[in-house]
Amino acid sequence: MRQGWPLLVIFCSLILGACAGTTNLSKLSVPAASKLDYLDMQKVELQSCLGPFDGTEIERRENCICITIGCDTLFKSSSDRIEPAACAEIDTVAEVVKKYPETKIKVEVHTDCIHSEEENLALSDLQAWTIKKALVDKGVAPSRVTARGWGESKPIASNATEAGRKVNRRVTIMLTAPNQS
Numbered sequence: 001m002r003q004g005w006p007l008l009v010i011f012c013s014l015i016l017g018a019c020a021g022t023t024n025l026s027k028l029s030v031p032a033a034s035k036l037d038y039l040d041m042q043k044v045e046l047q048s049c050l051g052p053f054d055g056t057e058i059e060r061r062e063n064c065i066c067i068t069i070g071c072d073t074l075f076k077s078s079s080d081r082i083e084p085a086a087c088a089e090i091d092t093v094a095e096v097v098k099k100y101p102e103t104k105i106k107v108e109v110h111t112d113c114i115h116s117e118e119e120n121l122a123l124s125d126l127q128a129w130t131i132k133k134a135l136v137d138k139g140v141a142p143s144r145v146t147a148r149g150w151g152e153s154k155p156i157a158s159n160a161t162e163a164g165r166k167v168n169r170r171v172t173i174m175l176t177a178p179n180q181s
Contacts, residue, residue: 038177039065042103045096053089064176067093071109071127071169078115080126082134090131093173094138105145106174107131112165113152124149131171 043058043065050056050067057068074086082090097103109124109131128147136142157164 038100038102039063039175042096042100042175045099046093049092049096050089053092056089064174067173067175069171069173070166071111071171072166074131074171075127078123080123080130082130087134090134091138094135094140097135097144097175098139100175101141101144102178103144104176104178105135105140106176107135107145107147108172108174109147109149110154110156110168110170110172111149111152112155112168113159114165117151117153121149121151121153124151127171131173 039060043060046058046065046067050058053069053073055070055073057066059066059068069086069089073089074082076083097105107128109128111120111124113120115123125147126149128149132142132145132147135145152159152168155164155168156170157167159165159168
């Protein structure tokens with residue numbers, strides 16, 4: 001049991017330093033970091049840095065990391081302008097992904113069914129492109145980022161209730177490692 005303590009201390013120090021921008025986990029060669037793959041390193045760093053933001057979920061799926069943010073957090077109703085309070089969250093994602101230049105980023109935006117299907121598709125497309133632009137403006141290479149609005153076509157909850165509609169209004173940012181897109 002005592003053998004693992006030095007590695008745990010090193011690993012925790014690296015994670016804390018990563019959020020401060022002082023450490024790049026993708027270039028480390030210490031034993032604790034070497035056990036993590038490319039996506040796992042990003043997930044750990046994102047969880048550490050995005051922890052203060054309520055309603056943001058980060059999960060590792062088979063070949064990607066999926067960051068889900070409620071649209072209500074990022075945009076006012078029927079708007080494609082990122083709320084000033086939410087800019088820090090997108091900035092944080094940008095700062096982390098810039099440390100992993102091989103990662104491809106896919107931004108997808110989903111709406112509820114309140115407006116017409118055409119309006120929802122157009123709005124979600126504008127919102128997706130707004131997030132892409134915000135990432136690019138923070139230094140992420142445009143060639144790494146794709147953006148797409150899905151409108152109301154992929155609900156994950158019932159649109160019959162306000163709670164369900166709120167869940168359906170979401171931004172999903174998927175990070176894939178090289179050769180895994």
